[in-house]
Amino acid sequence: MVQLDSRISVFHKKNEGVSVARNFGVNKATGQYILFVDGDDILTPWLLESAVQAVEDYDCDVIVGMINTTDKRPSIFPSREKNVKFELLDDHKKKELECHIFSKSCERWRPDQDGWEFNGEGCWAHFLKKEIALENQFIPGVAVGEDTIWALTMLNSSKDYRIGMLYEKWYYYIQNDYSVLNKYNPKIVGQLTLPVDILEKKYGASTGIVHVAYTDWLLMKLKHICFRAYLAEENTDPFNKKVSEFSKVLHTAPWIEVLNRRNTQPFKKRLKFFLYDKNIALYFYSCLKLVNYFNALYQGIPIGGYTKMIANLLDGIKVRLNTDYQEHKSELDALADKVVYTGPIDAYFDYKLGTLEYRSVRFETELLDQPNFQGNAAVNYTDRETQWTRIIEHKWFEFGKDENGNDLPKTIISREYSSEWKPGDEPYYPVNDAKNSLLYSEYKKLADAENKVIFGGRLGEYKYYDMDQVIAAVLEKCEKEFVGENV
Ligand SMILES: Cc1cc2nc3c(=O)[nH]c(=O)nc-3n(C[C@H](O)[C@H](O)[C@H](O)COP(=O)(O)OP(=O)(O)OC[C@H]3O[C@@H](n4cnc5c(N)ncnc54)[C@H](O)[C@@H]3O)c2cc1C
Numbered sequence: 001m002v003q004l005d006s007r008i009s010v011f012h013k014k015n016e017g018v019s020v021a022r023n024f025g026v027n028k029a030t031g032q033y034i035l036f037v038d039g040d041d042i043l044t045p046w047l048l049e050s051a052v053q054a055v056e057d058y059d060c061d062v063i064v065g066m067i068n069t070t071d072k073r074p075s076i077f078p079s080r081e082k083n084v085k086f087e088l089l090d091d092h093k094k095k096e097l098e099c100h101i102f103s104k105s106c107e108r109w110r111p112d113q114d115g116w117e118f119n120g121e122g123c124w125a126h127f128l129k130k131e132i133a134l135e136n137q138f139i140p141g142v143a144v145g146e147d148t149i150w151a152l153t154m155l156n157s158s159k160d161y162r163i164g165m166l167y168e169k170w171y172y173y174i175q176n177d178y179s180v181l182n183k184y185n186p187k188i189v190g191q192l193t194l195p196v197d198i199l200e201k202k203y204g205a206s207t208g209i210v211h212v213a214y215t216d217w218l219l220m221k222l223k224h225i226c227f228r229a230y231l232a233e234e235n236t237d238p239f240n241k242k243v244s245e246f247s248k249v250l251h252t253a254p255w256i257e258v259l260n261r262r263n264t265q266p267f268k269k270r271l272k273f274f275l276y277d278k279n280i281a282l283y284f285y286s287c288l289k290l291v292n293y294f295n296a297l298y299q300g301i302p303i304g305g306y307t308k309m310i311a312n313l314l315d316g317i318k319v320r321l322n323t324d325y326q327e328h329k330s331e332l333d334a335l336a337d338k339v340v341y342t343g344p345i346d347a348y349f350d351y352k353l354g355t356l357e358y359r360s361v362r363f364e365t366e367l368l369d370q371p372n373f374q375g376n377a378a379v380n381y382t383d384r385e386t387q388w389t390r391i392i393e394h395k396w397f398e399f400g401k402d403e404n405g406n407d408l409p410k411t412i413i414s415r416e417y418s419s420e421w422k423p424g425d426e427p428y429y430p431v432n433d434a435k436n437s438l439l440y441s442e443y444k445k446l447a448d449a450e451n452k453v454i455f456g457g458r459l460g461e462y463k464y465y466d467m468d469q470v471i472a473a474v475l476e477k478c479e480k481e482f483v484g485e486n487v
Pocket residue numbers: 323324325326342343344361427428429456457458459464465466467468470
């Protein structure tokens with residue numbers, strides 16, 4: 001090329017990433033204008049001539065042309081159009097383009113011309129004055145999304161650049177399979193959150209339109225990573241391993257902060273839907289459940305666990321363990337005006353109307369001589385082949401450290417199996433079908449007639465409660481019970 005045209009210079013440098021390479025090029029350039037071109041992309045023959053003309057005619061700092069994203073190299077160029085439309089970006093249009101970068105939803109920037117559009121996300125098809133390129137360098141070390149950050153920074157610059165959009169076909173962006181995004185790399189997953197940091201600096205951590213758009217963008221990237229890395233045929237890891245790896249990524253900073261700190265419910269729901277769509281839902285649904293297992297907005301467990309919390313509540317109160325209330329009923333009833341009964345309601349009445357049914361689970365617990373088994377408190381297994389429904393790795397509820405903050409060398413896991421319940425087994429989950437609901441309502445009538453006893457909790461009320469719900473129910477019952485009293 002150098003031999004063909006003496007104005008061309010070729011520089012070689014050691015690989016320090018795409019951002020450093022782009023900055024290197026800008027610093028070496030001696031001309032008035034800069035255009036970034038990826039080695040495998042194709043320019044329409046008129047791009048440069050048209051761009052120079054437009055910068056001068058419209059007195060712009062940056063001219064943006066249309067791109068065509070394709071996985072095939074074009075065999076012929078489209079014909080060059082005459083009198084192409086031009087738009088100078090005012091503040092409103094800059095904002096629109098900013099949203100479009102993430103959501104690709106703005107009609108203005110996707111005129112329907114055989115896939116030609118203003119992408120805005122990259123630096124391709126941006127023709128700019130060299131001083132603007134020098135003022136807006138790429139962040140070294142950022143390997144993915146560096147061009148999105150670059151485009152956003154320029155749009156948001158306090159210098160208020162004159163940016164013009166030229167509705168002309170300029171640039172074929174050729175997608176290929178060896179892009180960084182097509183390979184699994186947790187570092188890259190983390191870097192995908194950088195563009196939103198720029199938005200946060202500008203807008204604060206709000207959930208405005210840009211954040212909604214960002215969620216779309218995040219979804220798109222995550223879809224990519226899911227399919228190209230975890231589900232790629234070349235990735236021969238066992239499926240469970242892939243699931244566990246993916247869930248680890250989702251639990252990695254700063255990704256986890258992104259999922260936690262924003263209202264990502266729509267994102268998660270849509271990801272779930274998308275995965276269902278592709279018939280691989282069951283596996284990845286379990287990953288999503290890891291992100292938000294109970295589908296609740298806020299989650300947490302008390303520091304030290306529930307045992308510690310209950311121990312604190314019972315401090316100074318006499319506790320008798322391994323004492324069956326039914327067996328010692330008259331003795332225990334004599335101790336108080338009111339009794340709170342949290343055992344099975346049918347057992348209280350000696351099953352005289354019949355036996356309520358439950359669903360049950362069985363646990364197999366193992367102590368493993370390794371610090372980490374799955375990196376998470378809970379991993380669900382929804383495939384047909386695996387016998388257990390989930391594995392709990394208990395240490396991760398407490399962040400895997402002992403009370404002095406040291407890593408624990410061993411780990412305990414519990415495999416959870418669904419099991420048939422029969423009378424005498426540990427009752428776990430009530431069966432809320434018509435038959436059992438009817439039977440419960442009959443027991444409830446008997447319970448309401450017991451003035452001294454308050455029936456409470458999942459067994460006493462034959463009701464599925466999560467921890468937060470059962471705590472709320474207790475507080476409500478207390479309020480009702482102690483109404484008017486100074487407690
Ligand atoms: C397998 C399983 C997993 C769960 N996972 C979650 C979860 O991940 N997140 C969540 O939020 N919730 C979860 N839950 C629900 C949560 O555990 C319950 O909401 C909560 O424990 C209900 O509290 P409770 O006081 O009603 O019942 P329990 O916690 O069951 O307490 C009832 C108490 O009454 C005692 N008792 C019963 N009969 C007698 C008797 N005759 N004499 C003396 N004592 C008696 C029992 O020994 C027990 O201590 C889970 C429940 C189960 C069964």
